[in-house]
Amino acid sequence: MIFNLRNTIILFSLVAIILMGSMTIYSVTSIDVNYFLRFLLINIIVILAVALIFNQINLNRILSFGWILFIGNILLVLSVEIFGNEINGSKRWLDFGFLSLQPSEFMKITFALFVIQYLRFYSFQFTRFRTLFLLAVLFLSALPIIIQPDLGTGLVYILMGLMFLFICGVNRIYFIGMSVFAVLLSPIIYSFGLTSYQKGRITSWFSSDQNLSEKWNILQSEISIGSGGLAGEGFLNSKQNEFNFLPEADTDFIFSIYAEQFGFIGVLLILIMLACFIGLTTLLSMTEKRLTSDLSPYYIGTYCTLVIGFSFLLNILMVSGMIPVVGLPLPFFTKGGSSLLCFSIMLGLIFTSRGFLR
Amino acid sequence: MKESKIQTYRFRTNLLLILFLSILVLVLGRFFYLQIIQGENLKELREQNINAFEYIYPKRGRILSRDGVVLAEDRKIFSLAIDIEQKPSGESMKVLSELFPEKINLIDLKEKVSNSLRYRRSEIILEKIAQEDLAKYLVRGSDLRGFSVIEGYEREYNAHPSIFHVLGHMGYINSTDTKYFSPRIENYDAKLWRKVGKSGIERVYEKQLQGEHGKKYFQRNARGDRRVTTDVSPFQEGEELFISIDYQAQKLAYELMDERRGSVVVIDLNDFSIPVAISTPSISANDLRDISSAQYQDLLNDPSRPLFNRAFMGLYPPASTIKPLLTVFALNNGYTDWDETIFDDGFFRFEEEERVFNAWREGGHGLTDLKKALVESSNPFFMNLSIRYEKDLFVEFLKSSSFGSKLCEDCYPHQFSPLIDDNWKYKNFGKELYKGDFINLGVGQGYMLTTPLHLSLISGILANKGNYQLPFMVTKKSNTLNLAENLTEDDWKKLNDALVDVIYSPNGTGYRINAGGLMLAGKSGTAQVVDINSREEYDDVRSNELLRDHAIFIGYAPYDKPRYSIAVIVENGESGGRVAGPIAKKVLEELLDDI
Numbered sequence: 001m002i003f004n005l006r007n008t009i010i011l012f013s014l015v016a017i018i019l020m021g022s023m024t025i026y027s028v029t030s031i032d033v034n035y036f037l038r039f040l041l042i043n044i045i046v047i048l049a050v051a052l053i054f055n056q057i058n059l060n061r062i063l064s065f066g067w068i069l070f071i072g073n074i075l076l077v078l079s080v081e082i083f084g085n086e087i088n089g090s091k092r093w094l095d096f097g098f099l100s101l102q103p104s105e106f107m108k109i110t111f112a113l114f115v116i117q118y119l120r121f122y123s124f125q126f127t128r129f130r131t132l133f134l135l136a137v138l139f140l141s142a143l144p145i146i147i148q149p150d151l152g153t154g155l156v157y158i159l160m161g162l163m164f165l166f167i168c169g170v171n172r173i174y175f176i177g178m179s180v181f182a183v184l185l186s187p188i189i190y191s192f193g194l195t196s197y198q199k200g201r202i203t204s205w206f207s208s209d210q211n212l213s214e215k216w217n218i219l220q221s222e223i224s225i226g227s228g229g230l231a232g233e234g235f236l237n238s239k240q241n242e243f244n245f246l247p248e249a250d251t252d253f254i255f256s257i258y259a260e261q262f263g264f265i266g267v268l269l270i271l272i273m274l275a276c277f278i279g280l281t282t283l284l285s286m287t288e289k290r291l292t293s294d295l296s297p298y299y300i301g302t303y304c305t306l307v308i309g310f311s312f313l314l315n316i317l318m319v320s321g322m323i324p325v326v327g328l329p330l331p332f333f334t335k336g337g338s339s340l341l342c343f344s345i346m347l348g349l350i351f352t353s354r355g356f357l358r
Numbered sequence: 359m360k361e362s363k364i365q366t367y368r369f370r371t372n373l374l375l376i377l378f379l380s381i382l383v384l385v386l387g388r389f390f391y392l393q394i395i396q397g398e399n400l401k402e403l404r405e406q407n408i409n410a411f412e413y414i415y416p417k418r419g420r421i422l423s424r425d426g427v428v429l430a431e432d433r434k435i436f437s438l439a440i441d442i443e444q445k446p447s448g449e450s451m452k453v454l455s456e457l458f459p460e461k462i463n464l465i466d467l468k469e470k471v472s473n474s475l476r477y478r479r480s481e482i483i484l485e486k487i488a489q490e491d492l493a494k495y496l497v498r499g500s501d502l503r504g505f506s507v508i509e510g511y512e513r514e515y516n517a518h519p520s521i522f523h524v525l526g527h528m529g530y531i532n533s534t535d536t537k538y539f540s541p542r543i544e545n546y547d548a549k550l551w552r553k554v555g556k557s558g559i560e561r562v563y564e565k566q567l568q569g570e571h572g573k574k575y576f577q578r579n580a581r582g583d584r585r586v587t588t589d590v591s592p593f594q595e596g597e598e599l600f601i602s603i604d605y606q607a608q609k610l611a612y613e614l615m616d617e618r619r620g621s622v623v624v625i626d627l628n629d630f631s632i633p634v635a636i637s638t639p640s641i642s643a644n645d646l647r648d649i650s651s652a653q654y655q656d657l658l659n660d661p662s663r664p665l666f667n668r669a670f671m672g673l674y675p676p677a678s679t680i681k682p683l684l685t686v687f688a689l690n691n692g693y694t695d696w697d698e699t700i701f702d703d704g705f706f707r708f709e710e711e712e713r714v715f716n717a718w719r720e721g722g723h724g725l726t727d728l729k730k731a732l733v734e735s736s737n738p739f740f741m742n743l744s745i746r747y748e749k750d751l752f753v754e755f756l757k758s759s760s761f762g763s764k765l766c767e768d769c770y771p772h773q774f775s776p777l778i779d780d781n782w783k784y785k786n787f788g789k790e791l792y793k794g795d796f797i798n799l800g801v802g803q804g805y806m807l808t809t810p811l812h813l814s815l816i817s818g819i820l821a822n823k824g825n826y827q828l829p830f831m832v833t834k835k836s837n838t839l840n841l842a843e844n845l846t847e848d849d850w851k852k853l854n855d856a857l858v859d860v861i862y863s864p865n866g867t868g869y870r871i872n873a874g875g876l877m878l879a880g881k882s883g884t885a886q887v888v889d890i891n892s893r894e895e896y897d898d899v900r901s902n903e904l905l906r907d908h909a910i911f912i913g914y915a916p917y918d919k920p921r922y923s924i925a926v927i928v929e930n931g932e933s934g935g936r937v938a939g940p941i942a943k944k945v946l947e948e949l950l951d952d953i
Contacts, residue, residue, distance in 0.1 A: 124363065163374065169366045220580075223407065226392045226400025243579040245407045264393040271386055275379065282375050286368050295367055302371050306378065313381045320388045 010280050013273035014347075018043060020270060021332035024258045027236050028250045029335065043332070047344045054348030059297050062352075066110075066117030070141075073110040076103035077144045102338035104145040104153050105329075108160050109345055111138065112303055115164060116296045124169065124295070131170050138162070152326025156314065163310075164303045217253070218321045220246045224256035225320060232263030254333045256319045278309035281350060301353030304346035311343075409588070410578050413550060416569030417511050419596030421525060421559060423605035424633065429521050430560070430643070432511040436492055438484040439508045440474045446504025453501050457494055458484065471504075486512065513553075515643035516605075520612030520636050522643040523667040524603055524831070526558020526770065529646075539564060557667075559601055562768045563832060569596035601831045602631035607948045612636045614941045619929040620908075621668040622945060623814040627920050629834060630818065630827040632766070634924075634945060635811065637668035670769040673776075673807040674927055677883035678735045678867075679912045679934070680802030682820050682857060684743070685732065687755045689849050690842040693746045694728060696852055702726045706741040711794050715741055718884070732856040732881070733866050737801050744800025749791055752799075753779040758841040759819065760828070765811055768831045775808040803886060813925035817880070817912035820857065821920035823850045857881060858917050861939075868911070871939035876947055879920075880913020882934030906930035911938035915946045922949055 022040040054062070080103060115134060122130060138161040146154035166175060224240040227233065238260045240246045249257050259267050282305050308331050315330040317323045329339035392400065421430040440446060446454075451471060455464040461484060474481040483505070487495065495502065513528050515521070535556070536548040543565045550571060555561035572593035577586050611622040615638040624634035641657070641664050649657075657665055666672070688694045704722035706715040717737035723730060731739035756762070762777025776782055778799060780790040786805075798804025808816070811829065819826045824842040828835050857879035860866040867882045885908040909931030914923040924942045931937035 167367065167370055167374070169363060169370070219403075220407075222392055222396075223400045223404045225389065226397050227404045228393050229397040229401065230394060239408060240404060243408050243577065245404075245580045247580075259389065259393065264389060267389045267393070268386065271382055275382055278378060279375060282371060286371060295363060298367065302374075306374055309378050310381075313378070313385060316385050317381070317388075320385065320392060322385075322388055 006280055006284065009276055010284075013277040013280075016273050017270065017277065018047065018332045020258070020266075021330075023235065024254055024261070024333055025250065025335050027238065027261060028241055028254060028257050043340065046340060047347055050341070050344040051348040051351050054345065054352045057352070059300070059349075059352050063113060063116050063120070063296065066113035066115075070110040070114035073103060073106050074141055074144065077107065077148075079103075080148065081144075101341070102153075102336075104148065104150060104157070105338040105342045106345075107141065107145065107157050108307055109304075109342065109349070111141065111157070111161050112164050112300060115168065116300060119168060120294075120296060126170060131165075131174060134165060134170070135174070138165070150327065152328055155326065156311070156328060160303075160307050160310070163306065164299070167299050167303055167306075217247055217325060221253050221256040221319045222321050224253075225259040228260040228263040228266070230264050232259075232261050232266055235261055237261060250335050252315065252325075252327055252329065252334065253319050254335075255316055255330050258333070274309065274312055278305055281305045297353035301350050304349045304353075308343060308346055407580075408577050409575065411573045411575040414572030414574055414590075414593045415510065415552070416571055416593035417595045418513065418569060419567040420598045421567070422598065422600050423521075423603045423608070424600060424631075425605050427516065427605040429516045429601070429603070429605070430525055431514055433514040435486045435510050435512045436507050437482050437510060438487055438495065439480050439482045439506055440471055441504055441506040442475060442478055442480050444504045445475060446471050446502075450502045450504050453498060454483075454505060457498060458491065461491075480508075482508075513647065517642045517644055518609055518612070519640040519642050520608045521603065521605070522558075522640045522646075523637045523669060524558055524601070524608075524635050525643055526560040527556050527643055527646045528553045528560055529556040557770055559599065559768065559770075559831065562770045563599055566599060567596040570594035599832060602626065602633055603635070603831065604633040604949060607634045607945055608636060610948050611941070611945045612638060612640070614944055615928070618931060619662055619668070620927045620931065620938075621672060621810040622924065622926050622941060623669050623810045624922050624924045624945060624949065625814050625818045625829050627818055627822055627914070627923060630815075630829045631834070632769075632811075632829050632831050633922070633949060635669040635769075635831075637666070637672070639664045641665070667771065668927070669810050670766070671771055671773045672809060672927070673773065674810070674813075674908055674910065675804075675806055675885040676802040676808045676813060676816075677885035677908075677910055677934070678737075678802060679813060679881045679883035679910050679925075680806065680808075680816075681732060681735065681740055682853060682881050683759060683816050684740065684800060685728065685853060686820070686824065686842045686845060687747075687752070688743050690755070690844045691748075691751055692844075694743055696728050696849075699725055699727045700739055700742055702731075702736045702738045704738070706738040706797070708741075708745070708794060708797055710745075713794065715797060729852065729856045729859070730865075732853075733859045733863055735867050735882070740800045741797045744796040745793060747796050747800070749780075749796075752796070753777065755841065758839065759816065760812065760839075761808075765809075765815060766829050766831070767835060768833055769811065769829075773809055775812045776805075778805045802883065810925050810927050813910070813912050813927070814923055817914050817925055818920075818923035820853065821879070821914035821917075821923050854879060854917060857913075861913070867935045868913075868939050870936055871943050873943050876943060876950070877916035877918060878913050878943060878946065879915065879917040880911060880924075880939070880942065882939055883910035883912075884908070884932065884934050885910055887930065903930055907932050909937040910934045911942050913939075913942050913946075915950065922946055 019040070022043050026040075114137075118134070119126075119130075138158060142154045142158050142161075145157060148154075162175070162178070220240065224238065224246050227240065233239070238257045240260055241249050241257050246253050246256055258270070262269075282302055311328065311331050314323070315328045315334075318325055318328055329336060331339070331343045334340075417432045420428055420432075422428055448468075451467050452464060455462045455467055467483065470481050470483065473479075484491070487507070492507070495507065515525065531548055531551050531554045535554050536546070538561075539548070539554065540546045551568065555564045555567070560567065570593060573589075573591045574587060575589040577588060607624065611624075611634050615622070615636070617639065619638055621637045622634055623632065623636075625631070626633050639662050646654075702717070702722040702724060704717050704720055706717065707713075708715065715737070718735070722738065723734050723736045726734075726736045726739050728739070730736065756777055756779075761775045764772060764774055766772060778791070778795075783789055783791050783795070783805070795804060799806050815826065815829055818829075819841065824845060825838055825840050827838055860881055861868040861871055861873045861878050863869065868878075868880055871878070887905055887907060907930070909926075909928040911926045911934045912924065914920045924946055926938040926942045926945075928937050928941070
């Protein structure tokens, strides 16, 4: 591993984000210090372990299992319908005793692996058929997620999948076409049941007894964020959390609690570190002299970096009321095995593809 | 080919990175807006989230009579409620239902508890627990987690039925009440009040009596669970109200009525306050408190109308008792003097219309002057006078004797005696007043109707030589009115003498009252039951008894230095002198005894 300034900044930013994430989780869920240490430890161990494992395995070997992993993942998503735990009216978790996993989270990764394996076979030569085939696979594989029902994860999966195809070089005509199509079609999709479906899902998500509306959640989230002011209320001083006014404070809405505790300065810091991590990692790949005939590691690496970056931003856009509430985890903040494992794997893939640790 | 792939990759990655950084800047802007620009406002909202308060219901003010008897006060009561902080267990529900088997049904209780927990509302299980039940509960208190005893207040009235109409009653607030109180009470918030005054003093003095809510501040979480009480500001008890009613006299007057329908109203001429105002029959004010709507309907449909306040609302023909007032009118306008005589043969012939009016005494009173006409109550004399009355002056005089206007600001509900003028007759009969009408009006019959309160005031006007003020129970409205400037001291003395002779001369219609040392002056009357305010409602229950004349008496005492004026009406009591007079005598004796 080369410890130049850039790599040091990248690693420092990443560690800082993970540390802040763990601290915020701790402040929301428990006052027990042991719990905090355990959580931090598990977080770091899992990330390091996954990163190391993936680093040891040759990326090419992983990629050769691409389609098997992808089909296996789809089967797992489908099996949730049969074996899954139903939580608040939505089946998306598989219970493994020590860990409950949400297989749909991993679709983002396995789809990318599948695409790479497929394109490699054809030396990344796109034909209309191959492009349409990949798009069809993307949209069809999103269906089992959407019917779980988990519209948020499904939509993010499609968006990220499209982003990956974009990185891989699919002709821009398709993206322009799809954009036009989406704009024209959106009123029809909107009026045909999506709203009531979405509403029903959101209310079933957040309400135990009370009739909480989406609006109320967003208001409470904005109240938490705004209460932080410039400097924040201080660590462990979130009143919105103490008095339970913010629903889902330990999962989707955790960033609001972070903002209440650390204020605008804290938000600024974490966004700067995010920009450093994402920006520097992405730029790295482009300035690298070793861009060789096989671009697939760079596709994968850039993709994983941007998925982490955009997931982060989408979640923050959601909690600050700029996009509708769709259940999106915040990388390294959200308590939950699936997202932790998923983002750890992505880190591993980033490191593997970049050869940081070599 | 290879180069172009790399170029495409670089270009697209850069594009995505720019997109990423743009969104990031946008997010930063959003957080700047929320945290720096809106920060204070949102923090305020957070405090509102957490810090809440609830109202503490105030204790209503007491009402006391002028002789210091408590007529109404708020009494502390205890109720058993569900404590939503400590969920009641199945075991404690069972224990509770076994403790009060006839009051609590286990199945109902379970449903109440589950509703209560669902809506986070502390529901009441037993309202107004009796002392022994409270003791029973407290002994088992430790087995009964999830329930708590809460304090409240309940209006408790002096049980005597004589005071019901004056005090009024409380009831659950409705839109009519809100409409009534909103213009009268500043910043009236109807949502804060459960029960309000529906009639009487309770209604008129709602503002003074109601008091102010206290506030209990506490912190709560999103589910509404109370955490810590942070501050308490106690409620302000409503004002204590002394009313002019003399409880002893009031009670006596009610008992003297002895189940007959009617009313007694006394005015204290020192300040024109009302020490006695009863209406019979009546009920105990407590009876209306927990009454069912069926029972309430029964009371409304009762032909004797116990809920109707005859003292302020009942309209009766004053009959002969109006004669002294009309004497003042006639003297004031020079229609007659004390020397004019007529021959009363028991009839009055109205030549213009060729009608003959019978007087009450067969054969008449013979040669009659004004004094004799008053003492023996000669109808022909006053009928003869009344054909001289000029319409405008007559109406003007009635107006200045407070016909057609509100008499008493704190009497509720209140009815004024109608002002009989052309308008009134047009409205009711489509014609104007003509001469013949005055013959009946002149002897207090026909269209003339007065409330007992007004009759008592008329008696006061006579006693006070034409000067008077409007009567009241709590708040005095002091502007002295005068209705007869042309009367001399001598006229007033002669009028007073005549009214004394009514009681003390053997010919007087009130001689049988046997007033003795009371020094009573007065005038009796016997009103034909032609029309009372509620005639229609009486129609279907009319029996012979109900066709009998009303007995009326007005008077004042002591006649040399009048202190109290009185009006007594006994519906279908037949003789004013014999039936109504003795009641007036005893009530005035009771009042004057106190001095």
